[in-house]
Amino acid sequence: MAILEIRKFPDEILRRKATAVGAVTAVEKKLIQDMFETMNFARGVGLAAPQVGVSKRIIVCNPTGEKADELAIINPVITCRKGKRVKDCEGCLSIPAMSGEVTRYSLVGVKGKDPEGKEFSLEAADMLARIVDHEMDHLNGVLFIDRMGFLKRKLLIAKYKKKMGITCLGRRYC
Ligand SMILES: [Zn+2]
Numbered sequence: 709m710a711i712l713e714i715r716k717f718p719d720e721i722l723r724r725k726a727t728a729v730g731a732v733t734a735v736e737k738k739l740i741q742d743m744f745e746t747m748n749f750a751r752g753v754g755l756a757a758p759q760v761g762v763s764k765r766i767i768v769c770n771p772t773g774e775k776a777d778e779l780a781i782i783n784p785v786i787t788c789r790k791g792k793r794v795k796d797c798e799g800c801l802s803i804p805a806m807s808g809e810v811t812r813y814s815l816v817g818v819k820g821k822d823p824e825g826k827e828f829s830l831e832a833a834d835m836l837a838r839i840v841d842h843e844m845d846h847l848n849g850v851l852f853i854d855r856m857g858f859l860k861r862k863l864l865i866a867k868y869k870k871k872m873g874i875t876c877l878g879r880r881y882c
Contacts, residue, residue: 709745712760717803717868718877723849726756726763729782732825736766740780740823743768752801754839756846759802767843771835779836784820786844787829791815791837798842798852806868808856812841 715721729736739762747755747768757766769779791814799807816837819829832840842852853861865881868874 710742711749712742712746714746714750714755714759714801715761716872717800717851717853718881719802721758721761721763722802722846722851724758724763725849726758726765726847728765729821732782732821732823736764736782737823739764740766740768740782744770744778744780747801748773750801753835754843755801756843758846758849765847767840767847769836769839769843771839780823781818781820781840782823782825784818784840784844784847786841787817787819789813789816789841791833794834794838796838798838800842800852802846803851803853803868805871806853806864808853808860808864810842810852810855812838812855816840818844 739757743755743757743760746760753771754767754769757764765783767781767784770777793811794814795809795811797807798810814834814837816832818832818840822828853864865877869877
């Protein structure tokens with residue numbers, strides 16, 4: 709296993725739509741193991757493959773940090789979003805030390821393949837629903853800051869630039 713480098717905003721790969729995985733091979737299995745290791749090392753609860761520089765549709769989640777709660781989904785598809793609309797504080801390993809309130813549904817249905825290539829589906833609730841939805845966004849080039857209000861996003865970006873010593877994040881954000 710290996711700890712991979714986490715790509716940070718405004719890395720261009722974070723804005724790309726990731727491509728679907730064909731057959732699940734040893735390459736994907738190794739990547740998933742490395743993603744779990746990287747996520748645990750960074751004390752995250754979710755990670756999407758583009759965040760480690762691989763533009764493939766793979767996400768890993770673990771709301772508790774317990775081995776039994778590890779969840780990896782290859783080619784995830786959201787089948788429904790329902791329940792309550794919940795506003796909660798969110799962060800992202802690709803936008804370190806920043807957080808903001810994002811509204812998401814409390815129940816998210818998702819289907820995809822497990823690391824053995826077997827199809828499965830599940831209904832995620834509460835924190836896991838938030839994580840799955842956040843990681844799915846990564847596969848479509850969407851970041852949690854895009855789901856924040858305009859002024860809060862502007863403030864967060866200004867703070868982020870200062871913290872990271874970045875003078876310009878590109879035309880889209882300056
Ligand atoms: Zn993220």
